[in-house]
Amino acid sequence: MSALRFVLGDQLTRSIPTLNGLDPAADVVLMAEVMDEATYVPHHKQKIAFLFSAMRHFADGLRAEGVKVDYVRLDDEGNTGSFTGELERAARRHLPDAVFVTEPGEYRVAEEIDGWRTRFNVPIHVRPDDRFFCSTVDFARWAEGRKSYRMETFYRSMRERTGLMMKGGAPEGGRWNFDADNRKAWPPGETPPQRLRFAPDEATREVIDLVERRFPKHFGTLDDFGWGVTREQALASLDDFATRCLPSFGDYQDAMRAGEPFLYHATLSPYINAGLLTAREVVDRAIREYEAGRVPINAAEGFLRQILGWREFIRGVYWHRMPEYKDGNALGAARSLPTFYWTGDTPMNCLHNAIEDTKRQAYAHHINRLMVTGNFALIAGIAPAEIEEWYLVVYADAYEWVELPNVHGMATFADGGLMSSKPYAGGGAYIDRMSDYCKGCSYSPKVKSGPKACPFNYLYWAFLIRNAPKLQHNARMAMPYRTLARWDDKRKAGLVAEADAFLDSLPTGYP
Ligand code: FAD
Ligand code: DLZ
Ligand code: SF4
Numbered sequence: 001m002s003a004l005r006f007v008l009g010d011q012l013t014r015s016i017p018t019l020n021g022l023d024p025a026a027d028v029v030l031m032a033e034v035m036d037e038a039t040y041v042p043h044h045k046q047k048i049a050f051l052f053s054a055m056r057h058f059a060d061g062l063r064a065e066g067v068k069v070d071y072v073r074l075d076d077e078g079n080t081g082s083f084t085g086e087l088e089r090a091a092r093r094h095l096p097d098a099v100f101v102t103e104p105g106e107y108r109v110a111e112e113i114d115g116w117r118t119r120f121n122v123p124i125h126v127r128p129d130d131r132f133f134c135s136t137v138d139f140a141r142w143a144e145g146r147k148s149y150r151m152e153t154f155y156r157s158m159r160e161r162t163g164l165m166m167k168g169g170a171p172e173g174g175r176w177n178f179d180a181d182n183r184k185a186w187p188p189g190e191t192p193p194q195r196l197r198f199a200p201d202e203a204t205r206e207v208i209d210l211v212e213r214r215f216p217k218h219f220g221t222l223d224d225f226g227w228g229v230t231r232e233q234a235l236a237s238l239d240d241f242a243t244r245c246l247p248s249f250g251d252y253q254d255a256m257r258a259g260e261p262f263l264y265h266a267t268l269s270p271y272i273n274a275g276l277l278t279a280r281e282v283v284d285r286a287i288r289e290y291e292a293g294r295v296p297i298n299a300a301e302g303f304l305r306q307i308l309g310w311r312e313f314i315r316g317v318y319w320h321r322m323p324e325y326k327d328g329n330a331l332g333a334a335r336s337l338p339t340f341y342w343t344g345d346t347p348m349n350c351l352h353n354a355i356e357d358t359k360r361q362a363y364a365h366h367i368n369r370l371m372v373t374g375n376f377a378l379i380a381g382i383a384p385a386e387i388e389e390w391y392l393v394v395y396a397d398a399y400e401w402v403e404l405p406n407v408h409g410m411a412t413f414a415d416g417g418l419m420s421s422k423p424y425a426g427g428g429a430y431i432d433r434m435s436d437y438c439k440g441c442s443y444s445p446k447v448k449s450g451p452k453a454c455p456f457n458y459l460y461w462a463f464l465i466r467n468a469p470k471l472q473h474n475a476r477m478a479m480p481y482r483t484l485a486r487w488d489d490k491r492k493a494g495l496v497a498e499a500d501a502f503l504d505s506l507p508t509g510y511p
Helices: 035-039 045-064 083-094 107-114 136-143 151-162 202-214 231-249 269-274 279-291 297-321 349-361 366-380 384-394 400-411 428-434 455-466 475-485 489-504
Strands: 003-006 028-032 068-072 098-102 124-127
Touching: 003 083, 028 045, 028 083, 045 068, 045 202, 045 269, 068 083, 083 107, 107 400, 136 297, 151 297, 231 269, 231 279, 231 297, 279 297, 297 400, 349 366, 366 384, 366 400, 366 428, 366 455, 384 400, 428 455, 455 475, 455 489
Parallel strands: 003 028, 003 098, 028 068, 098 124
Antiparallel strands: none
8 A cells, every 4th residue: 555645835744644654665745836825825935935945844854764755846847836736746656545635724725625536536535634732623612602702712711621821720820811911012222132043054045046036026025034944943943932032922922113023922933834843842832931930920821822822713713614704894894905015115104114024024923913014904994805815925924724814803803703802993002102113103193183193093083983883882992982972073074084085095006
């Protein structure tokens, strides 16, 4: 019996179920760089370079173990450009008795794999992805009977189920959530630690050339490429984060700073999502640091909540609600994406910084994604499909299973509150409190209307006015709607006109 084992680009984990039971004498591992995956959205150049290089190194690692790997490079003659086409060619080369693959991370690819059962004349075994704490089946069980899903409730059930940071059936430290301690602004004068970046090795340099040659018009630059591309480098990044950043991770989780994209954040999401690190080992390491007394509880619990809570919750929502999930547009948002999302060319300094960081690093931390680029898209009423595609393109960690609920649910409320109790909308005051962006901006967060006014201010109020029929009865929105109720119609109409004029003045589309 010989098996063909197809490892996809975000399944670079040695223990991936595809490889369970591998017989090095008889089996072949298939890996393929294909145009379909590189272009179904025009990914950031760094994302393609990171993944191709990581795939090549993973294949080398298997070969070093004596495993036969059939690795198809993008430029190889005859490359059909699709997973299906490459499986078909490989099946002709190796005549396997069976094909093994692990469930993919995207619905689109799951549908493609479904088609293999009728297309190919060999048994196709699709194994569940066991790299998550909560299986899709367990999430469905948890979600059953609920009209809406709340991360906090899910997270508590996961803490109880896994026993992580639990003591005698109760949460460690007596509280489930230490978030209230995690909202400090960045202290003036404090310099964040230099982060571990990796100079591209020969394989990465070769891939960088390939990406420049084949995808010259894709978003972003490769100039600052510093991602690790091997398991060893990913482990070194985890170690670096755990020892130098995790102790302060909680305190400054929400802070933003011009020219400093990383602060104390983990910058581990590309590694975890591609499989170079597992969620389990990342969480175990954080808890070990806490138990050794090197990390305070607000940091350890805050970090655990991101992975055991948010990451698992987001994935559960995606698989439970797809494919319909994508179609919702609860707030009827219909504007096109402004061109500055691609160029960074805007006088709004917060957006300029968040987008420039994104171009240079294929990274921005959570609050930049949620409260700067996401918040603007929400209050400007950008069409969900356009802003979702942007997020899928621009980050090295973006795969639809994790991007979509974060954008469609959390940032833009396009799912009508299925996973958030209120929209994450804010004016300039929030950004001013949590960053130094406003100091370098030609607008002022303190001015509410007129040419000096921070656009987030009038866009915020115009958003509330436009969406009043849908949002004014939401108990968590009561405060701003009470304020609005005190304003006369003329004032409100003036704000809406100012917001519309501003949005109408913005060029839209890919440059
Ligand atoms: P840290 O802030 O240090 O957090 C640690 C880890 O927790 C992350 O590495 C990640 O694995 C996990 N995590 C934290 N928050 C989330 C979350 N909301 N969803 C899933 N995992 C989470 N994350 C992605 O991995 N891919 C995406 O495409 C993506 N798109 C996003 C889009 C929007 C609009 C928003 C608001 C968030 C998005 N996130 C996405 C979640 C989060 O912003 C990133 O995981 C995080 O910024 C990655 O950086 P880090 O490793 O430094 O994370
Ligand atoms: C994101 C990506 C890219 C850019 N290229 C490839 C590729 O050439 N070959 C591959 O196996 N995977 C790639 N990926 C990751 C896939 O898009 C990902 O595995 C699927 O979306 C399933 O999650
Ligand atoms: Fe952003 Fe407004 Fe601050 Fe300028 S003033 S940086 S637009 S929040």
